[in-house]
Amino acid sequence: MSMFWKPGTEKPQLLDDEEGGVLFLSSSQSSSSSSRYGYASMGKQRLPVHKYRTEILYLVETHATTIIVGETGSGKTTQIPQYLKEAGWADGGRAIACTQPRRLAVQAVASRVAEEMGVKLGDEVGYTIRFEDITNTSVTMIKFLTDGVLLREMMDDPLLTKYSVIMVDEAHERSISTDILLGLLKKIQRRRPDLRLIISSATIDAKSISAFFQPSKRHRGLEGQGLSPRKEPAILSVEGRGFDVRIHYVEEPIADYVRASVSTVMLIHEQEPPGDILVFLTGQDDIDAAAQLITEEARTVVKNSSGLIVLPLYSGISRAEQELVFSPTPRGKRKVVISTNIAETSVTLEGVVYVVDSGFSKQRFYNPIPDIENLVVAPISKASARQRAGRAGRVRPGKCYRLYTEEYFVNEMSAEGIPEIQRSILVSCVIQLKALGIDNILGFDWPASPSPDAMIRALEVLYSLGVLDSDAKLTSPVGFQVAEIPLDPMVSKIILSSNQLGCSEEIITIAAVLSVQSIWFSSRGAQKELDEAKLRFAAAEGDHVTFLNVYKGFLQSGKSSQWCHKNFINYQAMKKVMEIREQLRKTAKKLGMVLKSCDNDMEVVRKAITTGFFANACRLEAYSHNGMYKTLRGSQEVFIHPSSVLFRVNPKWVLYYSLVSTDRRYMRNVITIDPSWLTEIAPHFYHHQGPNPATH
Numbered sequence: 022m023s024m025f026w027k028p029g030t031e032k033p034q035l036l037d038d039e040e041g042g043v044l045f046l047s048s049s050q051s052s053s054s055s056s057r058y059g060y061a062s063m064g065k066q067r068l069p070v071h072k073y074r075t076e077i078l079y080l081v082e083t084h085a086t087t088i089i090v091g092e093t094g095s096g097k098t099t100q101i102p103q104y105l106k107e108a109g110w111a112d113g114g115r116a117i118a119c120t121q122p123r124r125l126a127v128q129a130v131a132s133r134v135a136e137e138m139g140v141k142l143g144d145e146v147g148y149t150i151r152f153e154d155i156t157n158t159s160v161t162m163i164k165f166l167t168d169g170v171l172l173r174e175m176m177d178d179p180l181l182t183k184y185s186v187i188m189v190d191e192a193h194e195r196s197i198s199t200d201i202l203l204g205l206l207k208k209i210q211r212r213r214p215d216l217r218l219i220i221s222s223a224t225i226d227a228k229s230i231s232a233f234f235q236p237s238k239r240h241r242g243l244e245g246q247g248l249s250p251r252k253e254p255a256i257l258s259v260e261g262r263g264f265d266v267r268i269h270y271v272e273e274p275i276a277d278y279v280r281a282s283v284s285t286v287m288l289i290h291e292q293e294p295p296g297d298i299l300v301f302l303t304g305q306d307d308i309d310a311a312a313q314l315i316t317e318e319a320r321t322v323v324k325n326s327s328g329l330i331v332l333p334l335y336s337g338i339s340r341a342e343q344e345l346v347f348s349p350t351p352r353g354k355r356k357v358v359i360s361t362n363i364a365e366t367s368v369t370l371e372g373v374v375y376v377v378d379s380g381f382s383k384q385r386f387y388n389p390i391p392d393i394e395n396l397v398v399a400p401i402s403k404a405s406a407r408q409r410a411g412r413a414g415r416v417r418p419g420k421c422y423r424l425y426t427e428e429y430f431v432n433e434m435s436a437e438g439i440p441e442i443q444r445s446i447l448v449s450c451v452i453q454l455k456a457l458g459i460d461n462i463l464g465f466d467w468p469a470s471p472s473p474d475a476m477i478r479a480l481e482v483l484y485s486l487g488v489l490d491s492d493a494k495l496t497s498p499v500g501f502q503v504a505e506i507p508l509d510p511m512v513s514k515i516i517l518s519s520n521q522l523g524c525s526e527e528i529i530t531i532a533a534v535l536s537v538q539s540i541w542f543s544s545r546g547a548q549k550e551l552d553e554a555k556l557r558f559a560a561a562e563g564d565h566v567t568f569l570n571v572y573k574g575f576l577q578s579g580k581s582s583q584w585c586h587k588n589f590i591n592y593q594a595m596k597k598v599m600e601i602r603e604q605l606r607k608t609a610k611k612l613g614m615v616l617k618s619c620d621n622d623m624e625v626v627r628k629a630i631t632t633g634f635f636a637n638a639c640r641l642e643a644y645s646h647n648g649m650y651k652t653l654r655g656s657q658e659v660f661i662h663p664s665s666v667l668f669r670v671n672p673k674w675v676l677y678y679s680l681v682s683t684d685r686r687y688m689r690n691v692i693t694i695d696p697s698w699l700t701e702i703a704p705h706f707y708h709h710q711g712p713n714p715a716t717h
């Protein structure tokens with residue numbers, strides 16, 4: 022594929038500037054002593070944020086909320102928590118929290134800050150993500166965590182009393198958890214005048230966040246009394262950035278962004294000086310495809326192919342693969358990291374000089390009326406594009422190749438993405454708020470209001486699960502217990518039911534497997550071998566029971582990595598399953614469950630699954646020759662996904678775990694059921710709300 026590149030219109034980047042051009046023209050900072058890459062990582066004092074240290078500390082001291090906007094790489098995430106600690110905000114047993122929307126960023130920045138401070142990760146500096154807590158309550162002063170984990174902490178400590186300052190970083194991402202957190206923190210502030218909030222990002226609309234945190238008339242008037250800070254939020258712009266990032270656009274729109282990104286990587290490899298390449302694609306499929314094409318091209322076309330190390334980066338990869346991405350590039354080699362948007366914010370990959378931005382990411386879109394959530398490949402926003410470009414230029418000057426035209430960037434790309442809360446299923450969000458005592462969810466002070474239809478849908482689902490009562494309050498004990506388990510409420514519900522049905526060991530294993538991306542090792546070109554390996558474990562009852570067979574085999578092999586390799590099973594994913602399983606067993610015991618195995622009685626296992634997923638029941642269409650099912654609720658046409666062991670088997674009655682839409686709506690992770698279970702387990706749902714399976 023031949024592509025023509027055009028440098029962006031050169032002009033210094035201002036904070037609100039949405040033009041193309043050289044991003045962030047600066048600065049005297051690009052001359053420094055030598056390092057592995059010929060440029061040293063900037064000393065802490067040389068980061069743009071350093072000049073603002075006193076001002077930041079003053080604003081935090083005197084304002085309840087401080088909004089800090091500073092270019093990518095200016096030092097917000099790694100430096101501000103350290104300034105706060107040095108200024109005494111972590112004295113007296115208190116801690117400073119810094120939230121991130123993504124687990125990868127939490128781990129990466131915590132490691133970096135611990136390294137800068139010369140402390141062991143997990144002591145003064147630690148992190149917590151779901152199922153992984155690397156902190157020590159008595160000594161951790163700076164804690165990085167996902168915004169979702171901070172919400173969970175509120176269930177035990179609603180006013181978050183152990184934190185003196187909470188920094189909500191990368192707030193522009195507007196994940197569901199960030200939005201809930203912002204609403205709740207605003208409430209907490211009224212009860213805790215000593216708490217300080219920092220909202221930070223490179224690409225946030227500071228004015229609208231500031232408007233959200235303006236005190237209402239009712240709560241004004243307390244300022245200046247005693248030690249109360251000012252309630253009006255302060256806004257600080259951190260000017261300047263590390264190194265130049267030169268932006269290039271394609272001259273003409275391109276048709277195939279995977280092939281175009283491969284050509285761009287090869288072009289950089291042939292023509293540009295040393296430096297790693299970070300490519301942003303959308304998901305595992307196109308990342309694997311691009312990795313394969315780059316490896317092939319490097320072998321056949323480029324003479325110095327031995328210099329390329331191609332590494333994928335998406336949420337399902339193993340810890341070992343993740344470590345390779347962050348480890349230094351061997352001398353004489355060039356790493357090509359091909360990533361989803363998990364590396365879009367906060368992350369510094371030290372060797373990266375070149376960024377290739379496809380202009381797309383996978384995004385959720387939920388439509389509450391047919392109740393369908395689609396994961397679709399959609400254009401990114403300008404804010405994302407700027408974050409992606411900002412992954413270059415962190416330790417030396419860089420270049421960003423955008424696989425879209427400058428005209429498109431300037432005139433058509435939206436400034437910011439749609440907040441996740443306005444395009445997702447809200448079941449987990451509703452139960453969390455309920456567990457925190459927020460009863461009037463529609464009246465909650467949202468930074469962006471979710472759709473009432475999606476809310477109602479979520480309330481209906483929770484009511485049908487027996488988690489909420491007819492007054493929309495959490496039921497006792499089921500509702501409170503479901504809220505306590507850090508999983509999707511439907512999965513939490515099946516764990517609870519397994520207690521009565523005597524199959525909790527099996528259901529906890531299934532829940533752990535459903536929490537990892539995939540336990541199968543998918544490798545391009547080896548689909549046939551993978552399918553054959555699956556057949557060795559395939560159970561006629563479906564995927565969940567197949568997972569149990571894999572788990573049993575793994576234990577019998579002595580948890581062997583060779584066994585996994587031979588059977589196309591992802592060893593790292595299985596290790597994660599073991600870890601999650603242990604965590605879930607602890608939670609279950611805390612809830613008073615007695616863990617029991619049903620010894621191969623797969624009927625009770627399927628019944629337990631039905632107690633959470635009865636709403637996902639489907640029936641094979643009577644005269645369907647192409648495997649078409651219809652959902653009992655809503656009569657949607659759905660098909661069994663080719664990755665399921667029931668693909669082409671097409672049993673009459675099934676339940677699915679999730680739906681994905683591509684050319685068709687596919688059910689993933691499917692089990693067979695007996696339709697009489699539906700009226701037995703969920704009579705309220707099938708007698709009053711939906712079609713009665715008995716009449717089919």
Ligand SMILES: Nc1ncnc2c1ncn2[C@@H]1O[C@H](COP(=O)(O)OP(=O)(O)OP(=O)(O)O)[C@@H](O)[C@H]1O
Binds near residue numbers: 063
């Ligand atoms: N792991 C690392 N290795 C080398 N340098 C790093 C690392 N992490 C951070 N840095 C240096 O510190 C700088 C500031 O990083 P930091 O994450 O604090 O910036 P930021 O303003 O929060 O950026 P962003 O908005 O992109 O998250 C980087 O540009 C880089 O120079």
